[in-house]
Amino acid sequence: LKKIAVLTSGGDAPGMNAAIRAVVRSALAEGLEVYGIYDGYLGLYTNKIEKLNRYSVSDIITKGGTFLGSARFPAFKKPEVRAKCAEILRSHGIDALVVIGGDGSYTGAKLLTEEHGFPCIGLPGTIDNDIPGTDYTIGYQTALETAVDAIDRLRDTSSSHHRISIVEIMGRHCSDLTVSAAIAGGCEYAIVPEVNFSKEELIQQIERSFQDGKHHALIVITELITDVHQLAKDIEARVGNETRATVLGHVQRGGSPCAFDRILASRMGAYAVELLLKGEKGRCVGIQREELVHHDIIEAIDKMRRPFKAELLEVSKKLF
Numbered sequence: 001l002k003k004i005a006v007l008t009s010g011g012d013a014p015g016m017n018a019a020i021r022a023v024v025r026s027a028l029a030e031g032l033e034v035y036g037i038y039d040g041y042l043g044l045y046t047n048k049i050e051k052l053n054r055y056s057v058s059d060i061i062t063k064g065g066t067f068l069g070s071a072r073f074p075a076f077k078k079p080e081v082r083a084k085c086a087e088i089l090r091s092h093g094i095d096a097l098v099v100i101g102g103d104g105s106y107t108g109a110k111l112l113t114e115e116h117g118f119p120c121i122g123l124p125g126t127i128d129n130d131i132p133g134t135d136y137t138i139g140y141q142t143a144l145e146t147a148v149d150a151i152d153r154l155r156d157t158s159s160s161h162h163r164i165s166i167v168e169i170m171g172r173h174c175s176d177l178t179v180s181a182a183i184a185g186g187c188e189y190a191i192v193p194e195v196n197f198s199k200e201e202l203i204q205q206i207e208r209s210f211q212d213g214k215h216h217a218l219i220v221i222t223e224l225i226t227d228v229h230q231l232a233k234d235i236e237a238r239v240g241n242e243t244r245a246t247v248l249g250h251v252q253r254g255g256s257p258c259a260f261d262r263i264l265a266s267r268m269g270a271y272a273v274e275l276l277l278k279g280e281k282g283r284c285v286g287i288q289r290e291e292l293v294h295h296d297i298i299e300a301i302d303k304m305r306r307p308f309k310a311e312l313l314e315v316s317k318k319l320f
C-alpha cells in the first residue's frame with residue numbers, strides 16, 4: 001500500500017473534517033501518500049483529485065462541513081460509471097479509498113471493492129445516527145447539542161407566551177436525535193418514526209394536561225412523519241393556545257463539531273488507515289461499547305438493524 005485517497009459523500013456532518021485530517025495525518029505518519037477527492041463520487045468521476053500534505057488539513061479540526069465538499073451523484077449506481085472511477089483511481093496510482101458518509105455512500109464503496117478489487121473502508125459520517133454497526137456516527141452528538149440549544153431557546157419564549165411549540169428534528173427513520181433531544185430539552189412529547197403517530201391521541205393528551213393546569217408545551221417530532229405546520233394549526237384549533245412549528249432543518253448539520261465528535265472522528269480516521277495497512281477491504285468502521293470495531297459493509301447495512309431505543313422514549317415519557 002503506497003497511495004490512499006479520501007472522500008466525503010452524502011449529507012455533510014460536523015466532524016467530517018476531523019475525520020479527513022485523521023486519515024491524512026495517520027497515513028502520512030505511516031509513509032503513505034494521500035489524495036483528497038473533492039465533491040464525493042462526482043469529483044472522483046470528474047477527476048477532481050489532489051495530493052494532500054499535513055498542512056492541507058491544518059486548522060480544520062474545529063470546522064463544520066467538509067473542506068473536500070460532498071455531493072449526491074446517483075450515476076454512481078451504474079456499473080460503467082464505477083468502472084470509470086476505478087480506472088481514474090488507478091491512473092493516479094491510488095491503492096485504496098476511505099469513504100466518509102452514510103449508508104448510500106457505503107454501498108458505493110462496497111461495490112467498488114467487489115467489482116474492481118479496490119480496497120475501500122467506510123466511516124460513518126451523518127448526524128442521523130442511523131448507520132448500523134456503530135453506536136455513534138460522526139456528527140450526531142454535535143447535532144444533538146444544536147437541537148437542544150434550539151429547544152432551550154424555544155422553551156423561554158413558549159413559556160412566556162403560554163404557547164405550544166413543535167420542533168421538527170432531523171434523523172430520517174431513526175429516533176435517536178429526537179428522543180435524546182426530548183430528554184435533554186425536557187420536552188413533554190416526543191413523536192418518533194418507530195412508533196405509529198396518532199394526531200388524535202396527541203391532541204387529547206395536550207388537552208388533558210392543559211386542563212390540569214399546564215400553560216405551555218414542547219413537542220419534538222422527527223422529520224418525514226407529518227406536516228408540522230398543519231399539526232400546529234390542528235392543535236391550536238382544539239386546545240386554544242397559540243401553537244407554532246419550527247423546522248430546525250439544515251441548521252442541525254452545521255457548526256463546529258463538539259469534542260466527542262472530534263475525538264470519535266480522529267479515532268475512526270486513524271483506525272481506517274490501520275485497517276487498510278492490515279489488508280482489510282469492504283469494511284465499515286464503528287464504535288460499539290467504547291471499542292472501535294469493523295464490519296463487512298453489506299452485512300452491516302443489510303443485516304445489522306439499528307435497535308430502536310425504546311428505553312429512552314420511556315424515560316422521556318416518565319419525566320413529562
Ligand code: ATP
Pocket residue numbers: 009010011012041042071072073074075076077078101102103104105106107108109111125126128
Ligand atoms: P446521508 O445518510 O447523509 O444521506 P448517504 O451516504 O446515505 O448519506 P446518499 O445520497 O444515499 O447519502 O448516497 C451518497 C452517494 O453514494 C450517492 O449520491 C451515490 O453517488 C452513492 N450511492 C448511493 N447509493 C448507491 C448504490 N446503491 N450504489 C452505488 N452508489 C451509491
